[in-house]
Amino acid sequence: MQLIIGNKNYSSWSLRPWLLMKKAGLKFEEIRISLNTETTKIELAEYSPSMKVPVLIDQGNTIWDSFSIMEYISERYMNNEGWPQDLSTRAVGRSAASEMHSGFFSIRNELPMNCRIDIKLPLSPAVRAEVDRIESLWTELREEFTSYGPWLLGEFSILDCMFAPIAIRFSGYQVDVNTICQTYMDHLLSDPHMEQWTHEGQKESEVIQMSEISFR
Ligand SMILES: N[C@@H](CCC(=O)N[C@@H](CS)C(=O)NCC(=O)O)C(=O)O
Incomplete structure (x- = not known):
């Protein structure tokens, strides 16, 4: 499982699913793309349909956008415990x-x-x-x-x-x-x-x- 993220100092959207995956104890590879450089767009194009981070690649699935990544992680790996039961x-x-x-x-x-x-x-x-x-x-x-x-x-x-x-x-x-x-x-x-x-x-x-x- 790979999570493609931006700079940790700046990329607020990347932090969100990263934190959920860490708290869930998941093992994953972090691929960091440095934002706002001459090669950013080329690197984003390799992974991201939206040309943005974060993106999750897991078992042949490409999931983009922080919210949908978190919902996927909750369903696939957390028995839906990303949200409380009630x-x-x-x-x-x-x-x-x-x-x-x-x-x-x-x-x-x-x-x-x-x-x-x-x-x-x-x-x-x-x-x-x-x-x-x-x-x-x-x-x-x-x-x-x-x-x-x-x-x-x-x-x-x-x-x-x-x-x-x-x-x-x-x-x-x-x-x-x-x-x-x-x-x-x-x-x-x-x-x-x-x-x-x-x-x-x-x-x-x-x-x-x-x-x-x-x-x-
Ligand atoms: N709605 C998206 C927003 C993602 C987003 O705006 N990501 C920024 C970095 S935090 C990005 O990839 N920007 C592309 C760029 O800087 O070229 C999400 O929730 O994931």
Whole structure:
């Protein structure tokens, strides 16, 4: 099984399925494509129908897009435990994951994921509104599912993978959140696999200027 990913420092979409696969204890080969280089498109074309990462290659299947990779992994290798068993909880989890997958464009554009960054920025009104939405979503979920465990739906799920790059951003750009959210973020960011990803991202040598606040 091969997971094709981008730079660990910058590729937020790559982190999501990588984290799920690590947490599920799966063995897989990582193929890293350095983004924004002269050869990126040639390398992407070799693996990715969408010309984007992540892509999973498994048993003759090519699966692209982070969300569908995670659903495939959950079905194929996790006995559907990528989501909790309860139907209503699964529905809430998928709603929140879809909201992340299809939205929060201001955060994505103005606070690009960068494992190396440690700076406090003034937030634009658009970013502040999205931070507020994430804060209230996380708070509601943590309050509802706290007796089942420390993750957003209690047990670890695909939803935590979806929001993992947001935790890296909030930490790196020193975004203030309430205590419930900070506790959740601390738990997520201190997960050994999250630490591995951020550590390896920090060690990468490439600099993508459009993802660096200092070059904007
Ligand atoms: N909706 C896609 C988004 C994937 C995406 O935008 N990936 C970026 C890197 S994080 C990419 O491959 N960009 C191509 C490029 O930089 O040439 C997903 O969920 O996987």
